[in-house]
Amino acid sequence: NAGVTQTPKFQVLKTGQSMTLQCAQDMNHNSMYWYRQDPGMGLRLIYYSASEGTTDKGEVPNGYNVSRLNKREFSLRLESAAPSQTSVYFCASSEARSVYYGYTFGSGTRLTVV
Amino acid sequence: GDSVTQMEGPVTLSEEAFLTINCTYTATGYPSLFWYVQYPGEGLQLLLKATKADDKGSNKGFEATYRKETTSFHLEKGSVQVSDSAVYFCALSGGSGNTGKLIFGQGTTLQVKP
Numbered sequence: 001n002a003g004v005t006q007t008p009k010f011q012v013l014k015t016g017q018s019m020t021l022q023c024a025q026d027m028n029h030n031s032m033y034w035y036r037q038d039p040g041m042g043l044r045l046i047y048y049s050a051s052e053g054t055t056d057k058g059e060v061p062n063g064y065n066v067s068r069l070n071k072r073e074f075s076l077r078l079e080s081a082a083p084s085q086t087s088v089y090f091c092a093s094s095e096a097r098s099v100y101y102g103y104t105f106g107s108g109t110r111l112t113v114v
Numbered sequence: 115g116d117s118v119t120q121m122e123g124p125v126t127l128s129e130e131a132f133l134t135i136n137c138t139y140t141a142t143g144y145p146s147l148f149w150y151v152q153y154p155g156e157g158l159q160l161l162l163k164a165t166k167a168d169d170k171g172s173n174k175g176f177e178a179t180y181r182k183e184t185t186s187f188h189l190e191k192g193s194v195q196v197s198d199s200a201v202y203f204c205a206l207s208g209g210s211g212n213t214g215k216l217i218f219g220q221g222t223t224l225q226v227k228p
Binding site: 004033035040041042043044045048058090092102103104105106107108 | 118148150155156157158159160163203205207215216218219220221
């Protein structure tokens with residue numbers, strides 16, 4: 001019962017370095033999402049993919065890029081990491097009609113940029 | 115746009131106390147409402163949901179009623195346990211200005227002491 005799997009779980013980057021956060025789901029969900037979680041700010045949507053082959057910006061897309069590699073995988077890339085990107089990142093997936101079913105979340109990637 | 119506001123935390127209670135976490139929302143149309151729970155070091159898990167006015171969602175002793183007249187979805191539990199210590203997020207999806215994406219409140223931390 002894997003659900004949504006994120007890698008890595010922890011990462012420390014130096015300012016200016018790049019990295020890709022990986023996310024995969026095994027529930028045959030159409031939609032996938034990347035959120036960041038910061039203290040006192042809840043979860044904010046970075047990018048989402050309503051279906052395979054499509055991606056759209058969320059609330060806080062600056063400094064990030066995404067790739068929907070196939071139906072299962074949705075990666076998040078930081079091209080030049082900044083300290084402001086220190087956060088916990090969550091990937092989630094849902095049936096297209098999430099209004100009824102909600103999302104399934106991964107366990108998160110804790111990223112620190114120094 | 116659509117938004118969710120939760121009471122600020124942390125909320126600190128003794129075991130077996132009554133819990134209320136307030137949540138109000140702003141949305142056009144007829145959103146669905148959710149409560150998610152995040153235990154320490156983990157991702158978010160769906161706790162309960164309600165998809166139309168006057169619906170009551172319930173799970174693990176927690177309840178919340180969708181009140182359209184007061185635009186509220188307060189979370190309640192009659193007798194909390196130490197194991198309920200977590201961060202609780204209220205969320206909505208499916209309002210007229212929001213095509214299926216979940217919008218979260220800022221989260222409320224609950225600490226239950228023995």
